Amino acid sequence: MTLHELTIAEAGERLRAREVSSSDLLEAALDRASRTEAQLHAYLTIDREGAREAARKADADLADGIDHGPLHGVPVALKDNMCTRGVETTASSQILAGYIPPYDATVTRKLKEAGAVIVGKTNLDEFAMGSSTENSAYGTSYNPWDIGRVPGGSSGGSAAAVAIGSAFAALGSDTGGSIRQPASLTGVVGMKPTYGTVSRYGLIAFASSLDQIGPLSRSVQDAALMLEAIWGHDPLDATSYSGSYPNPSAALDDGVSGLKVGVVKELAGEGYEPAVETAVSAMVDKLSDAGAAVVEVSLPTFDIALSAYYLIAPAEASANLARFDGVRYGHRGEGATTEKLMARTRAEGFGPEVTRRVLLGTYALSAGYYDAFYGQAQKVRSAIQEDFSRAYGSVDVLVSPTSPTVAFEAGARVDDPLAMYLSDICTIPSNLAGHPAISIPIGLDEQILPIGFQVMAPALGETVMFQVAATVESLAGFTERPVLEELAS
Amino acid sequence: MTWESVIGIEVHIELSTSSKMFCGCAVEFGAEPNTNICPVCLGLPGALPVPNRKAIEWIMAIGLALNCEVSERSVFHRKNYFYADLPKGYQISQFDIPVCHDGYLDVTVDGETRRIEIERAHMEEDTGKSTHVGDGGRIHAAESTLLDFNRSGVPLVEVVSRPDIRSAAEARAYAQDLRAVVAELGASDVRLEEGSVRFDANVSIRPEGAEGLGTKVEVKNMNSFRSLERAVEYEIERQISVVEAGGELTQETRHWDEEAGVTHSMRIKEGSSDYRYFTEPDLAPMVMSASWVDEVRVGLPELPAERKARYSNEGLDSDLAGVLSSSPVEVRDIFEAATAAGADHRRAANWLVGEVTAWLRRTETDPAKLPLGGEQLAELVEIVDEGVVSSSAAKVVLEGVLQGEGSPREVAEARDLVQISDMSAIEEIVAKVLADNPEAVDSYAAGEEKVVGFLVGQVMTASRGKADPKLVSELLRKKLSS
Ligand SMILES: [Zn+2]
Numbered sequence: 001m002t003l004h005e006l007t008i009a010e011a012g013e014r015l016r017a018r019e020v021s022s023s024d025l026l027e028a029a030l031d032r033a034s035r036t037e038a039q040l041h042a043y044l045t046i047d048r049e050g051a052r053e054a055a056r057k058a059d060a061d062l063a064d065g066i067d068h069g070p071l072h073g074v075p076v077a078l079k080d081n082m083c084t085r086g087v088e089t090t091a092s093s094q095i096l097a098g099y100i101p102p103y104d105a106t107v108t109r110k111l112k113e114a115g116a117v118i119v120g121k122t123n124l125d126e127f128a129m130g131s132s133t134e135n136s137a138y139g140t141s142y143n144p145w146d147i148g149r150v151p152g153g154s155s156g157g158s159a160a161a162v163a164i165g166s167a168f169a170a171l172g173s174d175t176g177g178s179i180r181q182p183a184s185l186t187g188v189v190g191m192k193p194t195y196g197t198v199s200r201y202g203l204i205a206f207a208s209s210l211d212q213i214g215p216l217s218r219s220v221q222d223a224a225l226m227l228e229a230i231w232g233h234d235p236l237d238a239t240s241y242s243g244s245y246p247n248p249s250a251a252l253d254d255g256v257s258g259l260k261v262g263v264v265k266e267l268a269g270e271g272y273e274p275a276v277e278t279a280v281s282a283m284v285d286k287l288s289d290a291g292a293a294v295v296e297v298s299l300p301t302f303d304i305a306l307s308a309y310y311l312i313a314p315a316e317a318s319a320n321l322a323r324f325d326g327v328r329y330g331h332r333g334e335g336a337t338t339e340k341l342m343a344r345t346r347a348e349g350f351g352p353e354v355t356r357r358v359l360l361g362t363y364a365l366s367a368g369y370y371d372a373f374y375g376q377a378q379k380v381r382s383a384i385q386e387d388f389s390r391a392y393g394s395v396d397v398l399v400s401p402t403s404p405t406v407a408f409e410a411g412a413r414v415d416d417p418l419a420m421y422l423s424d425i426c427t428i429p430s431n432l433a434g435h436p437a438i439s440i441p442i443g444l445d446e447q448i449l450p451i452g453f454q455v456m457a458p459a460l461g462e463t464v465m466f467q468v469a470a471t472v473e474s475l476a477g478f479t480e481r482p483v484l485e486e487l488a489s
Numbered sequence: 490m491t492w493e494s495v496i497g498i499e500v501h502i503e504l505s506t507s508s509k510m511f512c513g514c515a516v517e518f519g520a521e522p523n524t525n526i527c528p529v530c531l532g533l534p535g536a537l538p539v540p541n542r543k544a545i546e547w548i549m550a551i552g553l554a555l556n557c558e559v560s561e562r563s564v565f566h567r568k569n570y571f572y573a574d575l576p577k578g579y580q581i582s583q584f585d586i587p588v589c590h591d592g593y594l595d596v597t598v599d600g601e602t603r604r605i606e607i608e609r610a611h612m613e614e615d616t617g618k619s620t621h622v623g624d625g626g627r628i629h630a631a632e633s634t635l636l637d638f639n640r641s642g643v644p645l646v647e648v649v650s651r652p653d654i655r656s657a658a659e660a661r662a663y664a665q666d667l668r669a670v671v672a673e674l675g676a677s678d679v680r681l682e683e684g685s686v687r688f689d690a691n692v693s694i695r696p697e698g699a700e701g702l703g704t705k706v707e708v709k710n711m712n713s714f715r716s717l718e719r720a721v722e723y724e725i726e727r728q729i730s731v732v733e734a735g736g737e738l739t740q741e742t743r744h745w746d747e748e749a750g751v752t753h754s755m756r757i758k759e760g761s762s763d764y765r766y767f768t769e770p771d772l773a774p775m776v777m778s779a780s781w782v783d784e785v786r787v788g789l790p791e792l793p794a795e796r797k798a799r800y801s802n803e804g805l806d807s808d809l810a811g812v813l814s815s816s817p818v819e820v821r822d823i824f825e826a827a828t829a830a831g832a833d834h835r836r837a838a839n840w841l842v843g844e845v846t847a848w849l850r851r852t853e854t855d856p857a858k859l860p861l862g863g864e865q866l867a868e869l870v871e872i873v874d875e876g877v878v879s880s881s882a883a884k885v886v887l888e889g890v891l892q893g894e895g896s897p898r899e900v901a902e903a904r905d906l907v908q909i910s911d912m913s914a915i916e917e918i919v920a921k922v923l924a925d926n927p928e929a930v931d932s933y934a935a936g937e938e939k940v941v942g943f944l945v946g947q948v949m950t951a952s953r954g955k956a957d958p959k960l961v962s963e964l965l966r967k968k969l970s971s
Contacts, residue, residue: 082535083534091534096534099534101528101533101534101535102528102533103528103533105535200535200537201535201536201537202535202536203535204534204535205535205771207770208771209770235539236537236539237537237539238537238538238539238540238771238772239770239773315767316767316770318569318765319567319569319577319578319579319765319767321578322569322571322577322578322579323534323576324534324578325571325573325578327573327576327636328531328532328533328576329534338572338573338634339571342571362765365569365765365766365767366763367763367765370767374767
């Protein structure tokens with residue numbers, strides 16, 4: 001197995017056995033990037049110099065007997081909506097072209113403290129608004145399994161980089177499925193933690209009550225290792241959870257015997273590709289064979305989750321994006337008055353999907369419409385939370401497809417926002433409830449495109465969720481890697 | 490027709506916390522522009538607010554001091570609008586669940602006390618400061634605007650009264666009393682000229698006795714109590730003349746022009762702006778537990794109204810109680826110590842609001858550095874009572890004490906101001922003065938009684954002010970008549 005295909009756990013073993021150095025791992029990832037970026041465009045920025053220095057430092061530390069833990073010396077990538085001090089951070093928007101943050105996001109700081117080597121910043125749909133990475137102001141990312149297709153989104157760049165090996169793992173952000181859906185479409189593991197467990201400080205906000213940072217990785221164990229490095233109470237985030245945390249790595253080998261698994265009735269049927277449904281039910285059967293008690297569970301509110309989401313998320317976004325006015329940083333449009341300057345800045349700086357959502361959100365919050373739209377959506381949100389609690393009264397985890405479809409062709413849904421929005425139908429409920437959920441690759445369809453399986457758990461249910469996810473991973477035995485016609489380095 | 494004015498006042502109070510509302514930046518007036526700033530108060534991408542617990546305690550204290558109820562649970566909202574000095578494009582404020590609600594302040598004007606109800610006190614953050622450069626600093630004609638974000642995120646408490654105020658004088662009294670309460674708490678610098686307290690007035694008129702409310706006009710830009718009173722007065726008159734001339738009032742915001750003494754329209758129709766309030770998702774609801782509220786309540790100092798009532802009970806008349814009550818705390822502390830040492834309340838208070846306050850003003854001394862102890866003041870009162878010094882000499886004694894010459898008795902001795910109580914010594918001087926002024930003695934014999942005054946003066950001069958003038962006068966009459 002070549003270096004760039006190693007999991008974090010495997011790479012860590014070799015590092016500590018002095019078989020490889022962090023610099024070796026980094027060069028393998030950088031080499032992989034230089035052979036694949038022209039086709040995939042997973043990265044917006046590759047920080048070769050910074051990464052090489054960090055790798056040298058990691059190697060020197062290890063030589064001195066200083067070990068920062070499982071991520072020590074491991075090359076990882078960050079979605080470009082997480083602030084990195086001194087390294088351009090754009091959220092894939094023209095409005096932040098050239099913006100260099102003066103501070104590190106908490107997750108950036110934690111990764112650095114954990115000894116990880118940050119390779120670069122990955123592409124995303126502008127301000128994380130999208131499900132294909134086609135809404136990036138800096139060009140689309142493509143799927144390593146088929147470069148005519150999208151990698152999903154909005155964390156499509158992170159997913160593509162992890163799938164192709166230009167990073168050993170990456171961070172994404174998940175507001176309505178933006179980690180799990182691209183993970184599903186690119187055949188990697190993607191996980192959204194319980195709301196409040198990973199600090200949002202330094203994450204460029206899309207929808208504050210839904211946004212959550214999480215890992216994309218090549219194994220369930222790696223996702224646990226990444227999560228354990230980045231989460232924890234942060235005094236800089238007032239919504240940060242301060243109680244005791246679950247233990248994702250604790251039960252990875254415990255199997256599912258005796259656990260109750262609920263299959264969500266509403267996340268199947270019309271709109272779901274047969275290959276996806278077949279693969280998911282096959283996995284459900286395997287879980288049953290492995291000793292889990294499988295039941296079908298109905299969560300009727302899931303049918304209205306999407307419409308609630310598309311009021312709440314744009315409403316919050318309309319305020320979160322108000323700060324991009326050209327006054328203090330980023331792009332500035334010309335204007336004789338402050339109002340004109342701001343209007344022009346925003347008209348020039350925001351792409352069409354961002355503009356659409358800001359307008360939608362502004363409208364939803366307007367006097368006279370608030371109760372009918374935003375107020376109503378918040379009620380739906382409460383109803384979904386109640387639906388979940390009822391379900392978790394009788395099951396330990398819920399399972400479903402991660403995405404109704406495999407990766408779709410680039411351009412196919414660009415002009416049809418509603419079809420694009422449906423990509424997140426399986427993932428949105430967990431965001432509305434603030435619950436953790438994970439996508440694990442379980443196979444390929446006949447077009448050789450990956451299919452993802454979603455495991456959802458109640459708030460702070462990461463331990464059992466990872467337990468089930470690790471079992472799914474081993475039952476699936478999914479080891480395929482995308483084959484890309486590589487360019488010469 | 491007789492018109493009644495209906496006035497509500499919104500007071501914005503900048504809290505004097507050491508750090509800002511949602512970040513760790515220092516709160517400091519007059520610092521170099523844009524030096525107390527960070528990602529949070531600049532609204533940089535990804536920055537998040539973390540509430541300042543001390544600020545929440547201050548607003549609870551202000552609310553309690555204004556007889557408000559403190560909500561068990563209170564929520565921050567985003568108030569959305571675009572402005573160059575509003576870094577996030579929204580202000581974190583409160584909407585339907587403020588920290589404090591339903592209080593009152595009793596206000597006295599011309600001896601009449603009225604209760605002004607307070608609707609709410611809510612917590613918010615201040616904006617940055619815009620300075621318009623070019624063409625007189627007016628926004629419409631400005632060539633450029635300078636932005637200072639030092640003030641951005643400074644904790645601000647907004648106290649909103651109900652429309653219970655009925656005159657400009659009452660508006661002023663309400664604002665002054667509210668400021669005094671906040672000053673007493675130490676919650677703010679309360680410097681009007683620095684903008685740490687700002688008020689807006691909502692003014693309307695209605696026919697005397699009518700129930701409904703007239704068209705409301707918001708008046709802004711008053712930076713002193715006097716300008717508040719003038720602006721409200723002007724606005725009432727303006728509204729009456731518009732209506733009496735058959736015109737119609739517009740619901741709008743008007744700007745007070747201090748120099749011209751008029752309000753003019755800012756061409757902003759009130760109610761036309763939609764702030765699209767919604768719950769601030771970056772902040773959890775605040776929970777004010779009963780024990781926390783009690784903790785704050787127990788820590789409240791004696792408030793001006795309570796103190797004034799106590800002084801009155803201790804025998805001060807209303808005016809004296811009022812003046813002393815609003816005197817600096819150092820002055821009041823001396824009063825407490827002096828009376829504890831046995832001084833008469835009224836005399837001690839008179840000394841403090843009279844001579845001592847005048848001395849502070851004259852010498853521009855900070856009350857905190859006032860070199861007078863309660864014991865010393867008690868002694869001063871005592872030596873006047875005992876007749877050791879005359880009341881006029883006592884003023885000189887005080888001067889000496891304040892200059893650090895020692896205790897009142899020591900100063901009186903050292904400056905040779907002790908009254909001559911020895912009768913024979915006074916008789917000796919009287920005899921000498923009579924001997925030296927035979928014409929005066931003759932005049933008296935001829936019936937010119939007023940010559941006694943002259944002779945008293947002569948004796949006082951000869952005794953260098955130490956003789957008791959009353960005694961001298963009696964003695965002179967006795968000698969002259971004999
Ligand atoms: Zn700050």
